Amino acid sequence: MKFAAIFALALAASVSVTAAAQEPAREGAAPPPRPAGGGMPGPSAIEPITDNVYKIFGGGGNTLVVVQQDGVVLVDTKMPGHGEAILNEVRKVSDKPVTAIISTHSHPDHIGSTDFIREQYPDARVIMHETAKAEITAAPNHNPGVVPNETYTDRMTLGEGADRIELYYTGPGHTGGDTFVVIPAAKLLFMGDVMAWNMAPFLPAGGAAKIADEIDNLVAALEDKDIEIVVEGHGHVNTWDGFVRFAKFNRALLNAAKAAYDRGDAPGTAVAELQRNPEFAELLDNRIKKGLEYGNTPLARAHMNVNIAFAEFAGEPVGFGLANGAPLPATDKHKGSDPKDTAPPTPEMLAAAVAK
Numbered sequence: 001m002k003f004a005a006i007f008a009l010a011l012a013a014s015v016s017v018t019a020a021a022q023e024p025a026r027e028g029a030a031p032p033p034r035p036a037g038g039g040m041p042g043p044s045a046i047e048p049i050t051d052n053v054y055k056i057f058g059g060g061g062n063t064l065v066v067v068q069q070d071g072v073v074l075v076d077t078k079m080p081g082h083g084e085a086i087l088n089e090v091r092k093v094s095d096k097p098v099t100a101i102i103s104t105h106s107h108p109d110h111i112g113s114t115d116f117i118r119e120q121y122p123d124a125r126v127i128m129h130e131t132a133k134a135e136i137t138a139a140p141n142h143n144p145g146v147v148p149n150e151t152y153t154d155r156m157t158l159g160e161g162a163d164r165i166e167l168y169y170t171g172p173g174h175t176g177g178d179t180f181v182v183i184p185a186a187k188l189l190f191m192g193d194v195m196a197w198n199m200a201p202f203l204p205a206g207g208a209a210k211i212a213d214e215i216d217n218l219v220a221a222l223e224d225k226d227i228e229i230v231v232e233g234h235g236h237v238n239t240w241d242g243f244v245r246f247a248k249f250n251r252a253l254l255n256a257a258k259a260a261y262d263r264g265d266a267p268g269t270a271v272a273e274l275q276r277n278p279e280f281a282e283l284l285d286n287r288i289k290k291g292l293e294y295g296n297t298p299l300a301r302a303h304m305n306v307n308i309a310f311a312e313f314a315g316e317p318v319g320f321g322l323a324n325g326a327p328l329p330a331t332d333k334h335k336g337s338d339p340k341d342t343a344p345p346t347p348e349m350l351a352a353a354v355a356k
């Protein structure tokens, strides 16, 4: 499975959204030097979430920084080239060594700077799900510096007491090896890209049906864990109630898509049905979120996932085009989608981006 190539495609298609908006082409001039991190703005200043857990936004996925008794645990390391910036931010809150790097999944915007950080801390444990490792090593030219030295299959626990960290795998979804990280002492869950920017997730590896199961399985596994804080893989810090709403939304999206498919209606009617539930308003917002590295509005993302669900119901190949906003073509099994529903955001939409 060519996950790196696939993700590069996804990234290329969507990074151009922001990069093009920020950097008008200069005719005849040499292209500007490529900044670290594939053209995205670099990491922001470290922000506290609790007394000992912090978040670094930007330059790829959120990096979670957990300051423990004997060291610092990092979850996700952004795009390549941000290792020094990440460590500079960590140094603002702790001088302790990095003892472990946990990766939520195999995508380059979450593992990219692991190589630099482990060069500084050669004893650090580098941990991810076994399928995430397989996805990375399947690429012939993969970077050995991001390959984990420990993997797990179902559950894993690190440390004890206040330092306890729990890793959960609940099935394929965003990738084949998604990890959810729980810090019990902080009552905190870190979601990776299964929940990013509080919108329907980008779901190539598992699919619309599987990701709904993956999220419901996670809710069931954590129901009595008393979690209050849910940190999204990109974007903001949410709540347990926000996460449960998100789980309901993904299940409702799948059910609405199936009902529309069975009726012979166009995919857009499934999203229209979701829009009738006021509880889902934020998850279907038609504005771009401020700071979004790549991607589209929550509303467009919901349309993309309904399109993928239709292709899955019909047994048609789910190409990465659909996940990136290509319209669903009509076939003898179903109607097609309206290209406007998944069109890239316009410069006006990018200029009018909203904070939440």
Ligand SMILES: [Zn+2]
Pocket: 060, 061, 107, 109, 110, 193, 233, 234
């Ligand atoms: Zn990501």
Ligand SMILES: [Zn+2]
Pocket: 105, 107, 174, 193
């Ligand atoms: Zn991802």
